[in-house]
Amino acid sequence: MDYDVLIIGAGPAGYVAAIRAGQVGLKTAIVEKQYIGGMCLNWGCIPTKAILESAKRFQKAKNVSEFGIDGVDTDKLTFNWSKVKSRSKRITRKLTAGVNFLLKKNGIEAITGIAKIGMDNSVLVDDKRITARHIIIATGSKPKPMSDSFSNAPVVEMVNLFDVEDFPENIVVTGNHISSVEMAQFFKLIGKNVTLVTNSDYFLHGLDTFLIEHITKKIASDKIDLITDVYPQKYTDGELIFNDKKVKCDLIVNCNSRKAIIPESETLLELTERGFIKTDDNFQTNINGVYVIGDAGGKSFLAHMASAQGIHVVNAIKGIKAHFDYSTYPINMYTTPEIAQIGLTEKQIKTEGYDYKVSEFPLSANGKALIENNTEGFIRLLSDKKYGQVLGVQIVAENATDMIAEAGAYLKVEATVYDVANTIHAHPTVSEIFFEAGFDAMDKAIHK
Numbered sequence: 218m219d220y221d222v223l224i225i226g227a228g229p230a231g232y233v234a235a236i237r238a239g240q241v242g243l244k245t246a247i248v249e250k251q252y253i254g255g256m257c258l259n260w261g262c263i264p265t266k267a268i269l270e271s272a273k274r275f276q277k278a279k280n281v282s283e284f285g286i287d288g289v290d291t292d293k294l295t296f297n298w299s300k301v302k303s304r305s306k307r308i309t310r311k312l313t314a315g316v317n318f319l320l321k322k323n324g325i326e327a328i329t330g331i332a333k334i335g336m337d338n339s340v341l342v343d344d345k346r347i348t349a350r351h352i353i354i355a356t357g358s359k360p361k362p363m364s365d366s367f368s369n370a371p372v373v374e375m376v377n378l379f380d381v382e383d384f385p386e387n388i389v390v391t392g393n394h395i396s397s398v399e400m401a402q403f404f405k406l407i408g409k410n411v412t413l414v415t416n417s418d419y420f421l422h423g424l425d426t427f428l429i430e431h432i433t434k435k436i437a438s439d440k441i442d443l444i445t446d447v448y449p450q451k452y453t454d455g456e457l458i459f460n461d462k463k464v465k466c467d468l469i470v471n472c473n474s475r476k477a478i479i480p481e482s483e484t485l486l487e488l489t490e491r492g493f494i495k496t497d498d499n500f501q502t503n504i505n506g507v508y509v510i511g512d513a514g515g516k517s518f519l520a521h522m523a524s525a526q527g528i529h530v531v532n533a534i535k536g537i538k539a540h541f542d543y544s545t546y547p548i549n550m551y552t553t554p555e556i557a558q559i560g561l562t563e564k565q566i567k568t569e570g571y572d573y574k575v576s577e578f579p580l581s582a583n584g585k586a587l588i589e590n591n592t593e594g595f596i597r598l599l600s601d602k603k604y605g606q607v608l609g610v611q612i613v614a615e616n617a618t619d620m621i622a623e624a625g626a627y628l629k630v631e632a633t634v635y636d637v638a639n640t641i642h643a644h645p646t647v648s649e650i651f652f653e654a655g656f657d658a659m660d661k662a663i664h665k
Contacts, residue, residue: 221348222534223340225332225480228255229262229520230511231355232316234527239323241535245398246326246349248342253320253327254313256357257520260376261396263312267305268553272296272406283590296407302379334482338506342637351506351534353449354494358475358512360392370452372469376500385467389457391461392472393420394518395550398432400472401441402552411441414457416448416473423548425562427597428611432556466467477513491515500530500543522546532611545628549618554594557621560609560628561566563599574603576634576658580614580665583653584645591615598634598654605633605659620648634658 222238224231227249238245252259279291320327330342337349363372373381386409390401393415401413414435421429436443442464449457449464477493479486487495487503494517500508505588508530511523529541550556566573580586580594582629592637594613601608610624627637637655642648653662 218338218348218350220326222246222351222353222531223248223347224353224355224512225340226255226355226357226478226513227253227316227327228355228357228511229257230523230527231353232256232560233524234353234355234510234531235325236323237528237531238324238534239320242530242640243531243534246328246347246480247320247325248303248328248330248332248340250329251329252313252504254309254316254640255378256359256376258309258312259314260379262303262520264309264379265375265396265399265403265604267308268301269352269403269406269551271301271304272403275640276406276553280590298383298407305379313561332480334480334484334486334504334507336483351508352381353527353530354480354502354509355511355523356478356480356513358477358518360471360473361476363391363471363473364448366451367449367469370457370469371659372471374471378470381468384409386404387455387465387467388470389464389466389468390470390472391416391472393417393422394472395421395548397472397634398436400470401436402439402474404470405439405441406553410465412444412457412466414444414449414464415446418446420445424558425609425611426564427614428556428558431613432550432552433551435450466561475512475518477515479513483488489515499533499549500526500541517543517546519546519548532610545622545625547618548624553617554591554613554615555611555617556608556611557617558611558649559621559624560607561599562609566599566608571608573608574602574658576600576654578650578653578657578662580647580650582664583650585647585649586614588665589615589647596650598637598658600634602660605635607632607634607637614647614650616647620651623648623651 221243222245224235224247227247227289235247236425238414252546275296278294328342333341335341339346388404388409389412393412399412405411449459451458457466484504489495494509496514498507500510502509510526512518544560547557547559572656576598578596579593586592597611599609605629612620634655638652642652656662
């Protein structure tokens with residue numbers, strides 16, 4: 218065999234698996250057809266969060282007088298998309314260079330080309346056949362294309378978003394999931410007229426209903442027009458046409474549900490009903506020794522989940538068997554304010570038959586949030602009444618996506634509300650809302 222492990226795709230699933238494989242002494246190669254870092258580092262997670270941060274700061278700059286800062290003519294503030302893109306690209310270059318360095322450091326051979334899975338533990342890259350004891354598919358996914366009836370419409374795919382020189386006034390974002398909400402809010406923050414169109418009834422599938430209702434109200438308060446459970450029929454004369462509605466549209470940003478990128482294979486890969494590569498609980502496909510991690514398997518579309526799956530598979534190859542627990546991985550939204558969730562939703566708790574309690578604490582009663590003028594939000598702690606075990610946590614706050622990691626630690630060790638209440642948090646910090654929620658669950662919140 219040429220390698221112990223050969224990985225197809227160098228996104229957060231593939232490159233993390235490769236680095237880990239190299240660290241544990243496996244001879245490893247990774248095949249990437251275009252960009253080290255994949256979608257996440259090059260036009261997805263990192264670049265979009267970078268431009269979102271610029272948009273958020275653009276809005277905050279309009280309110281600097283509240284902090285006693287005079288002399289800023291907010292009427293003259295403009296959003297320089299060219300500079301925003303340049304900053305995003307600098308961040309991307311730095312991170313991808315870091316990944317390349319780590320691959321080399323850990324002895325990973327990076328191969329450029331398009332991989333096809335062959336027979337008998339082999340992969341064909343162009344005309345070269347490479348053998349490996351274990352093959353890991355980490356090819357990712359991409360948004361489903363708009364239907365043919367929109368061939369005349371001004372559609373931009375996320376991969377091409379950074380090629381756009383300037384944005385028009387009326388923008389329509391299509392999609393059901395987190396990225397569609399983030400992009401809709403981005404365009405609103407920079408002053409565009411925005412419509413968010415979802416083409417199914419599972420808007421933000423996986424989030425707690427309470428959070429979905431909160432987000433829906435937030436979208437309305439931001440004056441983003443939300444059209445759910447419908448797909449536009451056609452585009453004509455600068456408008457999207459629905460059954461009984463017309464929407465002005467100068468640009469469509471495609472954030473539709475994702476479709477797996479499936480490599481060619483001489484042995485047919487078994488697919489799920491949704492068109493993703495089917496695997497067992499250990500991420501192995503119907504082909505012995507061939508695994509799938511990340512988006513291509515359709516079990517999650519989060520970069521950190523993809524990376525965790527990669528480490529899990531490499532551990533399994535080394536003989537370390539473990540159960541992959543999806544409940545302890547956070548779902549993050551980089552909106553304004555941020556939204557994060559971990560553990561069971563209220564619906565799941567009811568289905569499992571728990572006698573449970575919901576404890577909440579608002580940011581409006583938190584000193585640090587008041588200092589920063591970031592009082593929109595709350596923590597919502599779901600716990601078992603009998604033992605006090607923490608079952609789920611939901612946070613809406615400026616830095617919710619960072620704060621949720623604390624909740625992850627509680628869930629990982631099966632902590633109780635008593636543990637949460639007795640964890641000392643520095644004052645003043647926004648994270649004090651954890652112990653407030655803990656006290657609220659076991660007795661009464663201190664500052665409520």
